[in-house]
Amino acid sequence: MKNRTFGIAALQLRLDEADNLELLLQRIQKTKLRYPWVQMIVLSELALRGVGVQHARELPSPEEQAFCRSARELGIWLVPGSMYEKCGSSVFNTTPVINPDGEVVGRYRKIYPFLPYERGVASGGQFLVFDVPDVGRFGVSICYDMWFPETTRALTWLGAEVIIHPTKTDTIDRRDELAIVRASAVTNQCYIVDVNSAGAQGVGRSIIVGPEGETVHEASVEEEVIPFELDLEKVTRVRERGMKGLGQVLKSFRDTPVHYPQYDENAVSPAYAQLGPLKVPE
Incomplete structure (x- = not known):
């Protein structure tokens, strides 16, 4: 049987709403030294500086280049959470993906x-998947994207077997997000690596879920380094044989002749139209 195992460390760090670059670089290095078998390190959403579009930089930025140097020196894949990207007059919440040569292989803008x-x-307007040679295909989404099932389904449609999902949640709905992660993993028969921050930036409780909905690890609310090993051949088996030998969800989705009216060009929902404007509740 082909071996497609892959070591990842998710860093749930206690972070302030401040410039965290040096702290992040130190923790990345320390993690690789402590767990030399880890091949990818993943940080939480907006780990670099926290919220605030005033922090936006054009990419590549000096901070992104520092992450690239770290990935190259340590020989790892690095997903350094996300950062605000300035592009013309627009600002995006963007996650770079850096390979072990220190090259940015893609940047995902939160949809x-x-x-x-x-x-x-x-x-953002484009999905991002990338291949780890001899291992498999990975996809990226960020925090609130997960609340829209179409985003996860699109990534698996594009071949993703693992979804890297930096998040930054400091609110009461974290428990609900955990339910979404588990449901998304089992209905898409994939691994999901959901990394939250702790401290001032978040309430922790990062979670790693496998293709049968199994919890590989659920973190506490405190700082944690979460090293684990994925088995991507398990994704192949589950998609082929069905979840627990039962539902072959992706095959059924592929084969159904159903027409979804919400995806018609210029589709309008009278029910949704009655919801009113998107605004902060008063």
Whole structure:
């Protein structure tokens, strides 16, 4: 049987709403030294500086280049959470993906900013998947994207077997997000690596879920380094044989002749139209 195991460390760090670059670089290095078998390190959303579009930089930025040097020196894949990217007059919430040569192989712009709260942030328009040679295909989404099932389904449609999902949640709905992660993993028969921050930036409780909905690890609310090993051949088996030998969800989705009216060009929902404007509740 082909061996497609892959070591990842998710860093749930206690972070302030401040410049955290040096702290992040130190923790990345320390993690690789402590767990030399780890091949990828993943940080939480907006780990670099926290919220605030005033922090936006054009990419590549000096901070992104520092992450690239770290990835090259340590010989790891690095997903350094996300950062605000300035592009012309727009600002995006962007996650770079850096390979072990220190090259940015892709940048994912969050498709669903947390509106109406994440103000001044534009929506990205493209999905990102990337291949780790001899291992498998990975996809990226950010925080609020997960609340829209179409985003996860699109990534698996594009071949993703693992979804890297930096998040930054400091609110009461973290328990609900954990339910979404588990449901998304089992209905898409994939691994999901959901990394939250702790401290001032978040309430922790990062979670790693496998393709049968199994919890690989659920973190506490405190700082944790979470090293684990994925088995991507398990994704192949589950998709082929069905979840616990039962539902072959992706095959059924592929084969159904059903027509979804919400995806018609210029589709309008009278029910949704009655919901009113997207604004902060008063």
